[in-house]
Each structure stands twice: as structure tokens, then as C-alpha cells.
Amino acid sequence: MKLDKEWWRTVRYAIKERGRTVRLIGILVTVGVIAGALIVIAHGMTVTIG
Structure with missing residues (x-):
């Protein structure tokens, strides 16, 4: 499975947003x-x- 840059950007954004x-x-x-x-x-x- 290949992860693109967009996926990592989404993860980083989610981590930044505490809520x-x-x-x-x-x-x-x-x-x-x-x-x-x-x-x-x-x-x-x-x-x-059994």
C-alpha cells in the first residue's frame, strides 16, 4: 500500500488540531x-x- 503526501498532510493536520x-x-x-x-x-x- 502506497501512501501519498496528501495522506500525511491530513494526519499532521489532525494531530495539530487537539479536538x-x-x-x-x-x-x-x-x-x-x-x-x-x-x-x-x-x-x-x-x-x-465445541
């Missing part, structure tokens, strides 16, 4: 928690079925 950075971190944490919960649920179902 945007906090929002981005919040979204990433939320997605991580949801993904983790789905993995735990799937693992639990697999153990129960």
Missing part, C-alpha cells in the same frame, strides 16, 4: 472495544459449540 485528535482517538478506541467484544463473543460461542 480532532481526541475525536480520532475516541473513534479508534470505540472500534477496538467493539471488535474485542465481537472476538470474545465468537470465541465463547466456539467453545460452547
